[in-house]
Amino acid sequence: MMDWYPVFLRELLIFRRRLLKFGYLLSAMMLPIIYFIVFGLGLGRMVQMEGKSYLGFLIPGLVAMTSMTNSYTWIANSINLNRLYFKTFQVLYLAPISYSAIIIGEVLAGMLKGLFAASLIIVVGFLTYPNFGLSLPFLLALLLNCFLFASLGFLVGMSAKGHEETATYFNFFILPMGFFCGTFFPIERIPEFLKPVVFVLPLTYTNILIRKETFDTLALGCVLVLVFYSVILFGLGFRVIKNYSE
Template structure:
């Protein structure tokens, strides 16, 4: 079980090197800040929500969920893809006396740290702008599960892609639609009924539902159960891909 730590440490050392560059921090904040200014501060005053919440307060948890998804997923997927196909460092992991399960844990935990870092930047902004944004235990639990879930999905993508361009293709087909249609910017109640079955299949939909809850109700329990189900499935699939890796 201790084999995960060298994998995690290697990723954190690379991450620390990036943190020393101000450009990385600004790039991590840029897209969410643009969405916040455009939708929250720009259009927010004209948007009326049926539940009586102001739009900026509604938007901020969605931006946290989206940022944690993007960063947890993209870092792991890109890092694995590059280390497999170009730098050939992933093969060192496989040949070393580290079990695939431990490699999986190390990569996922590293992805979670990067997702949490990006989310923290948005949370800080959320407390600065004029809104009723707040966090609670459900918020924190949901954020952790979301980072874990999409880091596991990033492992799957990083293991099955055949080129670096494939990583962007998967992101365009799966991650980008989730960012816009899973309740980040508007309530899923406004989505036409014919599209709702597809929307409710998307993992981020249930993150957005749960992260905005102040207490556990039936809807929250269903979303939490589905998120746990996705976490388990993605983790097992990623672990299996690493175990059967023979490239």
């Protein structure tokens, strides 16, 4: 029942070693920090959004975007490089553990990396915006978001034919979600012709849920959508590793 733990621990030890390299951590946090300074501290002091400071609107969106980006990127790149270049994934695959142990360990490790990056933005939020607080919908949205995009990262890392292909997925799927799914401005202000696309993307529901202070009908609907996407992506990832042959 705990055969996923060695997989998780291995990724955790690698992650800890990389954190000791200042450039590695800085590269992961550079983009959200730039957005925070430019939009939050610069523009945010002159703009009101939904009846409150723009900074208060932006910080939850940056938490959602950062957790998405890091949960996806670190696991997608790691799996793809280990599978195609270093050939260490094959050793893990041939180990006497179940397929489910591999995907559970890897996805939980991806979640942890996403939560770590998001926690840095949360700390900045507490320091710069006095009214910033953590609600139950906020925490649930963060956990579901990390699990969902770690599952997507595992699926892409297992399916991509090269490292460039993982970057293509990022540029055409992850990056647009960061801008159009309610991170920087309310979804209601998105042009009508884009709304059908935006409401198909999972980060939209994370951004709605993460800004809720209490659970209402809309929040519960967002939870169900995120759970649905998470189950689908995790199931596809399990199917890919079960049929893996390389």
